Amino acid sequence: MRGKESLFNIAEQILRAVKADGAEVLIFAEDSYLTRYANSEIHQNMAISNVNIGIRVRLGKKTGIAWTNRDDRDSLLDIVRTAETLASQMPEDPDLPELFGRVELGEVEGAFVESTANLTPAERARTVSRVIEILRPFKAFGVYSSGISEIVYLNTSGSRCYHRVTDAHLSVNAMGEGGSGWAQISSRDASSIDPEDVARRARRKAELSVNPIDVEPGEYTVILEELAFSTLLAFMGFMGFSAKSYQEGRSFLLGRLGEKVFSENLTIYDDPLDVRGFPVGFDFEGVPKKKLVLVDKGVAKNLVYDLKTAAKDGKESTGHALMPFHSFPYPGHMVVKPGSTSIDEIIRSTERGIFVTRFHYTNVIEPRAFVLTGMTRDGTFLIEDGTLVKGVKNLRFTDSMIDALSSVMAISKDLSLVSDTSWYGHRFPKGFLVPSVKLERFNFTGKTEF
DSSP: OOOOOHHHHHHHHHHHHSSSSSSEEEEEEEEEEEEEETTTTTEEEEEEEEEEEEEEEETTTEEEEEEEEEOOOHHHHHHHHHEEEEHHOOOOOOOOOOOOOOOOEEOTTTSSSSHHTTTOOHHHHHHHHHHHHTTTTTTEEEEEEEEEEEEEEEETOOEEEEEEEEEEEEEEEEEEEEEEEEEEESSSSSSGGGGHHHHHHHHHHHHSSSSOOOOOOOOEEEEEEEHHHHHHHHHIIIIIIIIHHHTTTTTTTTTTTTTSSOOOOOOEETTOOOOTTTSSBBBBSSSOOEEEEEETTEOOOOBOHHHHHHHHHHHOOOOOOOBBBBBBOOOOOOEEEOOSSSSHHHHTTTTTEEEEEEEEEEEEEEEGGEEEEEEEEEEEEEEETTTEEEBBBOOOEEHHHHHHHHHHEBBBOOOOEEEOOOOOOOOOOOEEEEEEEEEEEEEEEEEEEO
C-alpha cells in the first residue's frame, strides 16, 4: 500500500507540470493477491503491486488523455506532455462539462480492514485446502483472491479525494461426472468468509447435478439464486438506468420514468456508502456519492448521471462516473430491498419450477425491450412439490426481463454481496447486495446435452 500522502505527491507533481487550461489526475494503486486451484490442486499463486496514473488535460473544449504505470519524474512529465499534445490535435467537444468544483473527500469508515490487507499466501492456501477436502471426491476449481485498492482524484479546480478499500473473494466449483455446483462469497473482511459453508453449498449442488435429466423448453416458475439475479441487475444498470443509454435512445426506460415497470415487490437503490458492500465516497470525477433510489415498488424513479450526461439534461451529476475519463455513468453499488422469507421457504412454496444458480454468456438481444439471452450453468435443478429433486441439463433462455421481473412472487430475506471473483485490469472492487428471487414466469427457449 502506497498511502495517501505518497499518492497525493504524485498527483501534485503532475498538476504542477500542466500548461493546459485545466487537468484531472486519477491514480489507481493496488496490491493484489490470488490463489488459483484446479483439479483439487493449487496451481497458481501470484502477487501484483501496481499503480496506474492517468491525466486528462483541457485546451478549451479539447481534451487529451494519457496513462502510465511508472511514477518516476520523467514518466510523469511525459504523460503531461503527451496528453497536451493529444489535446491540441483533437476536435472540440461541445458537450464537455466544467470540472467539478473544489471538494476534499476521504475514506469511508470501515471500507479498509487491516486483517484482509495482511492476509498471507499460507492463509489462502489453508482455506483452499479445506475447500478441496470438503469437496472430495468431486474435483475442486476456483479462486481465492484478496487485495487493497487505493484511488486518488485531483483536479485544477482544487478537488482532493482519496479512498482505500480491501476486498476478498472465494469462488468454488465442484465438478464430477455429468454435474457441477458453484458457490462464491465476497467481503471487505476476509475473516467473515466461511470456506466450509461455501464448499458445502457447492458440493450439495454437484451431488444433485450428477446425471442430469432433460427438461423441455418453455415457460416456468423460476427461482434465481443471488448470482443469477445479479447478472440481470448488471444489464439493467447499463441498459436502463445509465443516462448515457437513455440519451442515446437505447434505454428500456424511455418514456417510462415515473411509471410502474417491474413488480411492485421490487425496490432497488444504489448505495455506494453501504459498508456491507465495497463503499466509496466519490466517483471518478471527484463528485460525492450518495444513496439514490432506482426502483420504488416497481416504479422507475431515477437515472444515474456523470458530469457530461448531467450537463446535457440540465441536471446535477449523481456521482456515477465509473469509466475513467470516459462518459458512461453506471450504478455499481445496487442494493435490492429484501423480502421476509428464507430461500428454503421460497423453494418449499414452489409446486413445480426451475432453480438457477448462475447464468453464462448472457447477451443483449433487444435493448429497448430489455430482451436478454444466455445459458444456465453450474447448478440448475427441477423443483417438484417444494423440493429440489434433480439436476437438469442446462437451458437457454431468451426473454424480456421487463416481463420476467414484472412477475416477482417472492424475495429472500437474506442479501449476499455479489462481486467479480477474478481480476483483469486494475483492481477496484464493486458489488451488488442481492437476494434470491422467485419469478412466476421465465421463458426457456432451448436445451443442451450437458
